[in-house]
Amino acid sequence: QVQLVESGGGLVQAGGSLRLSCAASGGTFSRYNVGWFHQAPGKEREFVATISWSGATTYYAGSVKGRFTISRDNAKNTVYLQMNSLKPEDTAVYYCAAETRTPGSAGIYYRPYEYHYWGQGTQVTVSS
Numbered sequence: 001q002v003q004l005v006e007s008g009g010g011l012v013q014a015g016g017s018l019r020l021s022c023a024a025s026g027g028t029f030s031r032y033n034v035g036w037f038h039q040a041p042g043k044e045r046e047f048v049a050t051i052s053w054s055g056a057t058t059y060y061a062g063s064v065k066g067r068f069t070i071s072r073d074n075a076k077n078t079v080y081l082q083m084n085s086l087k088p089e090d091t092a093v094y095y096c097a098a099e100t101r102t103p104g105s106a107g108i109y110y111r112p113y114e115y116h117y118w119g120q121g122t123q124v125t126v127s128s
Contacts, residue, residue, distance in 0.1 A: 002027035002098050002117040009094060009122030012086055016126070020081040022096030022119060030074035031103035035115055036081045038092035038124070045095070047110040049081060059108045064090075086126045093121040 008020040022034065035050040049060045049070040058070050069082040079096060097115035109115065 002029065002032070002100060004096050004098060004117055004119035006094060006096050006119040006122040009124045011125045011127065014086060014088055014126055014128050016086050017082070017084045018086065018124060020083065020094055020096075020122060020124075022079040022081075024077045024079075024098065027098070027100060027117075028103060029077045029098070033099040033102070033105065033107065033109055034070075034072065034079045035097050035099065035109060036070060036079075036094060037097060037112060038090075038094045039121075040092040043092075045112050046092075047112075048094070050109055051079060052106045052108075053104055054106070057106050057108065059110065061110075083124070086124075088126045088128045090124060091126050092124060094124050095119055095121045 003025045005023045036048040039045040051070045067085045072079040096119045098117045099109045100116045
């Protein structure tokens, strides 16, 4: 069983920055691919970014590419999402998720159903 806890959300003005953290316990986190998703009110959960178990491979949604950076520290069982140049349309609850079916793989996973464990989410609100 893997437990994920997100933190770092908050209220920020447009153009500002936030860094989200996803702390994991249980399982073998260092072998799992991890993704960030967000969900705005009335909308479906959407892919934001993903990172492979080693950190060597990353992939971003087009809407955040160049503004957001995903990284991980396996020694701390933590994945980060650095969000810069935030826009009001980035406002959403942000979730991290672990893909545990293929530990140690370098695949790119960007569909919610490909992830097996989810955190409770952290709210990000960007004011204009």
